[in-house]
Amino acid sequence: MPRTLSTSHEIGGAVTLNQVKIGADVQIRVLSGPSCDRLRELGFCENIQLRKISDGRNLICSVCGTRLAISRELAEQVLVSPVA
Amino acid sequence: MSSVPEAPAMIALVGNPNSGKTTLFNALTGSNQRVGNYSGVTVSVKSGETFTPHGKKVRVLDLPGCYSLRADSPDEQVAIDALTGMLPGEPKPDLVVCVVDSSNLERHLQLALQVLEQGLPCVLALNMVDVAEKSGLRLDPIKLSEELGIPVIPMQANAGKGIIELKQTLRFPLPFHPSAPWAHGPEDPGVARRSFIEQLCALAARRPDAHQQTISDRIDRVLLHPFFGWVFFLVVLFAVFWSIFSFASIPMGWIENAQGMLGEWLISKIPEGDLQSLLVDGILGGVGGVLVFLPQIVLLFLFIGILESSGYMARAAYLMDGVMAKAGLSGKAFLPLFSSYACAIPGVMATRTIHSPKERLVTIFVAPWMSCSARLPVYFLIIPLLLHESEGTWKQAAILFAIYALGTLTAFVTARILRGRLGEDAKPSHFLLELPPYRNLQWGYIFRHVFDRAWAFVSQAGTIILGLSILLWALSTYPKTSEGDAADKLAHSAMGRIGAVIEPVVQPLGFDGKMGTAILTSFAAREVFNSSIAILFRVEETDDEVQTRTALRDRLAEAKWPDGRPLFTPLSMISLLVFYIYALQCLPTTAVVAREANSWKWAGGQFVFMTGFAYLASLAVFQIGKLLGY
Numbered sequence: 050m051p052r053t054l055s056t057s058h059e060i061g062g063a064v065t066l067n068q069v070k071i072g073a074d075v076q077i078r079v080l081s082g083p084s085c086d087r088l089r090e091l092g093f094c095e096n097i098q099l100r101k102i103s104d105g106r107n108l109i110c111s112v113c114g115t116r117l118a119i120s121r122e123l124a125e126q127v128l129v130s131p132v133a
Numbered sequence: 134m135s136s137v138p139e140a141p142a143m144i145a146l147v148g149n150p151n152s153g154k155t156t157l158f159n160a161l162t163g164s165n166q167r168v169g170n171y172s173g174v175t176v177s178v179k180s181g182e183t184f185t186p187h188g189k190k191v192r193v194l195d196l197p198g199c200y201s202l203r204a205d206s207p208d209e210q211v212a213i214d215a216l217t218g219m220l221p222g223e224p225k226p227d228l229v230v231c232v233v234d235s236s237n238l239e240r241h242l243q244l245a246l247q248v249l250e251q252g253l254p255c256v257l258a259l260n261m262v263d264v265a266e267k268s269g270l271r272l273d274p275i276k277l278s279e280e281l282g283i284p285v286i287p288m289q290a291n292a293g294k295g296i297i298e299l300k301q302t303l304r305f306p307l308p309f310h311p312s313a314p315w316a317h318g319p320e321d322p323g324v325a326r327r328s329f330i331e332q333l334c335a336l337a338a339r340r341p342d343a344h345q346q347t348i349s350d351r352i353d354r355v356l357l358h359p360f361f362g363w364v365f366f367l368v369v370l371f372a373v374f375w376s377i378f379s380f381a382s383i384p385m386g387w388i389e390n391a392q393g394m395l396g397e398w399l400i401s402k403i404p405e406g407d408l409q410s411l412l413v414d415g416i417l418g419g420v421g422g423v424l425v426f427l428p429q430i431v432l433l434f435l436f437i438g439i440l441e442s443s444g445y446m447a448r449a450a451y452l453m454d455g456v457m458a459k460a461g462l463s464g465k466a467f468l469p470l471f472s473s474y475a476c477a478i479p480g481v482m483a484t485r486t487i488h489s490p491k492e493r494l495v496t497i498f499v500a501p502w503m504s505c506s507a508r509l510p511v512y513f514l515i516i517p518l519l520l521h522e523s524e525g526t527w528k529q530a531a532i533l534f535a536i537y538a539l540g541t542l543t544a545f546v547t548a549r550i551l552r553g554r555l556g557e558d559a560k561p562s563h564f565l566l567e568l569p570p571y572r573n574l575q576w577g578y579i580f581r582h583v584f585d586r587a588w589a590f591v592s593q594a595g596t597i598i599l600g601l602s603i604l605l606w607a608l609s610t611y612p613k614t615s616e617g618d619a620a621d622k623l624a625h626s627a628m629g630r631i632g633a634v635i636e637p638v639v640q641p642l643g644f645d646g647k648m649g650t651a652i653l654t655s656f657a658a659r660e661v662f663n664s665s666i667a668i669l670f671r672v673e674e675t676d677d678e679v680q681t682r683t684a685l686r687d688r689l690a691e692a693k694w695p696d697g698r699p700l701f702t703p704l705s706m707i708s709l710l711v712f713y714i715y716a717l718q719c720l721p722t723t724a725v726v727a728r729e730a731n732s733w734k735w736a737g738g739q740f741v742f743m744t745g746f747a748y749l750a751s752l753a754v755f756q757i758g759k760l761l762g763y
Contacts, residue, residue, distance in 0.1 A: 084563060086323065090200040091565060092240035094327050102350065103357060106455050107464070107564055113239045113340075114268055116349070116568035118451050118464075123563045 066108065066124035069101045075129035082126030091117055093127055141227030141303060143192040145215055147248050148232030149241050150198035151569045153260040157232055157290040158195040159578070161300075178211060178220065185303045194226065197485070202247045207485045216251055225253075228307055230299070232258045235272055235287070236265035238338045239330060246326045249281070250316050254307040257285045258299060263292075264570075268347075269340070276337040284308050291575065349444075349570040356448055366452055369445075373436045374537070375530045377429050377509075384428040392421040411606055419602025419664035423594050426510040426660065427587060433506050434586045437475055438579035444571045446471075454564055460545035461552030463487075463564045466496045470544070473503035474537070475586070477722045481729050491555045495548050497730050498739055501717050502544035504537050506590075507659040511713050512536060514663055518686055519706050540714045593658065601654060601661050605668050628669065642712065642748070643705030643755040645694065656718045704763045708755040715747035 063078040076098050080088055092112040093099075102109040107118045148154040162181030179195040196215050197208040204210045211220070218225030231248050233241035249255055257277070265272055278285040284302050288295025302308065315329035316322060334340075356362050396413050403409040440446045446468060454464030465487045473480030480500045487493040504512075516529050609628035624633075631653075632646025639649035651665035670688050692700040717723070717740050727736035 086203070087200075087205070087565065089323065089327065090203075090240075090243055091567070092237070094239070094331075096331065097239065102353070105359070106458075107451065107566075109353075109357070109451075109568065111350075114236050114270075115240065116353070116570075118454075118564070118566040118568055120564035123565065 063128040063130045066101065066110070066127040066129055067121055069129060071101055071104055074098060074100050074132045076132050078128045078130050080126055081128065082123075084123055085126055088119075088123060088127065091119075093117075093119075098132060099129075141191060141305070141307060143194065143224060143226050144228045144230055144303060145194040145196055145226035146230050146232055147196050147212060147216070147244070148198060148258075148260075149200055149234070149237075149244055151567055152198065152232045152234045152237075152241055153290050154198060154232040155195060156575075156578075157230075157258060157260065157288075158193060160290050160293055160296050161193055178215060178223075180223075183300070183303075186297065186300050187304070189304070191303050194223065199244065201244060202251075206488050216248065216253065227254070228303065229253045229255045230258050231255055232260050232290075234261050234264070235259045235338070236261060236268055236270055239334050242330045242333065243326060245281075246313070246315065246329065249283070250313045250322075252313075254309070255283045256299065256302045256308060257281065257283055258290075258295075259285055259287045260290050262287045262295075263289050265338075271339045273337040277333065280333050280336065282309065282312055282314075347570065349568075352571055353448070353568070356445070357451065362448075362452055366449060369440070371530075371534065373433070374534055375527070376436075377432045379526050379530075381428040381432055385425055388421075388425045388427070392417060392425070407610070410610065411603070414668060415602050415606025416599065418667045419605065420594050420599055423510060423598050423660045423664055424591065426513065426663075427590060429509055429513065430506045430590055431583055431587050433475055433509075434583045435579065437472065438582050439574060442572070442574050442579055444569045447566060447568050450566060451568065454566075460548040462492055462496060462548055463489075464566060465564070466492065469496050470500060470503050470541075473500040473505060476505050476507070477501045477503070477719065478725050481722065481725050484729065489558045491552070491558050494730055494735065495551050495555065497726055498551060498735070499544035499548045501719070501722055501739070501743060502540045502547070502715065504540045504714060505659075505719075507719065508713050510660040510663045511655075512710065514666070514686070515706050515710055518689060518701060519703055519710075536710060536714055539711075543715070597658055598661055598664060602664050602668065605654060605665055609668060641756065642751045643702070643708045645700055648700075648709070652712070652716075656720075658720075659713065659718045662713075702763075704755060704758040707758070708751045711754050712747045712751040715743055715750055717743035717747075 066075070069075055077093060077095055079095060080093065092115065097112060100111045102111055102116065107120050108124055109116055109118050111117075146154050146158055158179065158181065161183040178197070181193050181195070183191050183193050185191060194215060196212045199206070199209040199212050202209065202213050202216070204213055214220045215223060216226065216229065229248055229251075231245040233245055245255075245257060259272070259274055259277070262272060272287070274285045274287045286295055286299045286302065288299060290296070315325045318325050320328075356365055396417050399412050399417070400409060403412065440449070449471070450464040450467040452464075453467040457463055457466055460466075466484070469480045469483040469487070471480075472483050477500050480503065481497050484493045484496045484500070487496060512533060516532050520528055520532060605628065608631070609626050611626060614622055614625040628650060629646075632650045634646075635649035635653060636646035639646070639652065644652070647669045648666070651662050651669055654665045655662035666689070667685055670685070670692060689701050690699075694700055723736050723740050726739060727733045730736060
């Protein structure tokens with residue numbers, strides 16, 4: 050429920066990248082899961098802002114000006130909160 | 134002149150995929166090398182030479198693009214080995230040039246910092262500054278240089294800008310060993326690197342606040358659309374196959390005419406005898422029968438080059454991920470498999486970018502079933518026999534499409550079964566793909582690449598195929614007999630005897646001994662089939678006119694079994710096509726598979742399996758077809 054999150058700044062209130070709506074700008078709060086090192090190397094680092102471009106089997110995000118396609122399993126490991 | 138060297142002996146280029154590293158390498162060395170917008174173009178270490186502004190020669194290594202130095206994939210292992218001097222036959226580089234995309238510093242600096250921690254003298258090549266400036270990024274190379282403690286060269290490798298400045302750094306004294314201040318704190322190195330990069334980018338690479346909608350985004354909205362994206366993808370694929378069939382016929386006609394004129398000239402100059410027969414029938418017929426397919430191969434590589442250079446190839450991989458998943462593979466297997474349509478060798482090598490070891494093995498295993506360009510000559514010889522041109526070229530294109538579809542489908546089914554057998558990886562890996570911005574085509578590189586492949590094809594025609602043509606000619610000419618007509622002479626020759634031995638093996642597939650012999654010779658390289666057929670069926674005829682491809686087809690259409698039944702029935706031709714779709718007749722592929730899979734067992738098993746499968750499939754087609762009354 051992303052709407053209730055706009056006021057939350059705690060990690061506990063963040064949602065995964067899968068739950069974000071298309072076109073939303075979000076900021077990465079925390080990465081947790083087995084593939085987070087690989088995600089960080091690709092630019093999915095804490096505090097980085099990104100925009101979700103498309104959904105589906107794999108989702109596309111714009112990170113630092115680059116489009117990256119990642120699987121839903123990976124997106125599950127990215128916890129984000131909306132940009133204020 | 135002092136004896137002290139003034140320039141480093143060797144430098145290495147390191148960078149993320151899509152950082153323009155290969156473009157920089159080409160700009161430095163002028164070497165013929167492929168550039169692509171898709172990660173995985175540099176699959177092995179390329180080396181070349183460049184000169185400093187003072188004329189000193191420097192060796193340049195182009196390392197595979199990688200995201201980190203963690204040795205997660207074979208690509209990264211190669212990069213680490215090269216930087217630590219562990220690469221066999223290569224010394225440790227004297228200087229490392231870290232290539233970064235300046236519009237993507239947050240991401241690309243992560244690798245650069247890891248390289249700096251290695252302690253080698255480093256230079257940062259701040260590539261694609263034009264793209265960064267266009268997107269509104271404010272770069273401060275001087276600040277970057279101060280903070281990182283290494284020279285930073287802003288450049289635009291594709292336009293040749295900054296190359297001179299970079300070359301100025303390739304001399305002694307080399308830059309100081311970087312101190313890597315972030316690496317000495319108590320924190321985890323990954324966290325330390327990231328916070329350093331965050332501070333650095335805030336200082337020296339400030340982004341505009343607004344998130345911009347780029348042209349690539351707008352194009353992607355259509356090309357990655359769940360429906361229109363697929364329509365576009367299928368149209369592209371069909372257009373590629375169709376134009377290979379129709380446009381190529383014009384230059385092919387020129388080659389055939391030139392070949393015919395050369396043959397007539399030879400006949401008029403050289404007296405009739407063994408020499409004339411060797412030159413006209415053996416060499417010209419054999420090599421020419423293969424060379425005529427050059428236009429089609431050029432077109433195929435041209436299209437692959439265009440798709441790669443424009444950035445569409447990564448989108449195709451994204452689209453195909455769902456389809457590949459049905460075969461137990463991921464979208465990452467798309468580029469290796471698609472490249473295999475041109476040639477299985479670069480395809481097998483491109484599997485290095487696949488992280489999952491088991492997915493990689495499976496992809497290597499099925500790659501040769503993607504019909505490669507060496508099979509095209511055989512298809513192009515047989516398809517018009519099966520269906521005349523007057524029926525419409527689109528029908529021929531449809532058959533060709535069906536051939537590709539059959540090979541691909543079987544490959545997918547096999548991959549799925551095999552993937553199920555091999556089980557899951559010890560370490561899970563997920564789909565991850567960078568979609569580079571659409572770029573203008575780099576025609577210079579595309580043409581160079583096409584030229585390289587065409588040259589490789591021509592030189593193969595000039596060596597292996599020339600040798601085999603002479604051998605085949607000799608085998609089908611000697612030992613001689615003066616009795617009987619040409620057919621008796623052939624039966625008496627060594628080739629006729631080999632054919633007689635093979636015939637019982639291939640007869641159940643609908644082939645006679647001569648076709649069997651031609652197939653046997655094509656185990657060296659598939660396209661040899663055409664020259665073998667040309668030589669084998671020519672000797673039977675007595676006329677001296679140089680055959681064109683059409684004449685060869687007419688001759689094949691006239692060929693009969695001893696009892697008068699036509700040899701090339703539609704059924705036997707389909708059986709032949711099926712055999713060529715499945716048989717693994719390429720020694721270089723087997724050698725590359727053995728190296729990449731690091732197992733001769735895997736390569737040998739693949740060869741035996743595919744060839745056995747081809748035999749059985751062909752057998753099934755012919756026997757079932759016969760039962761059905763065709």
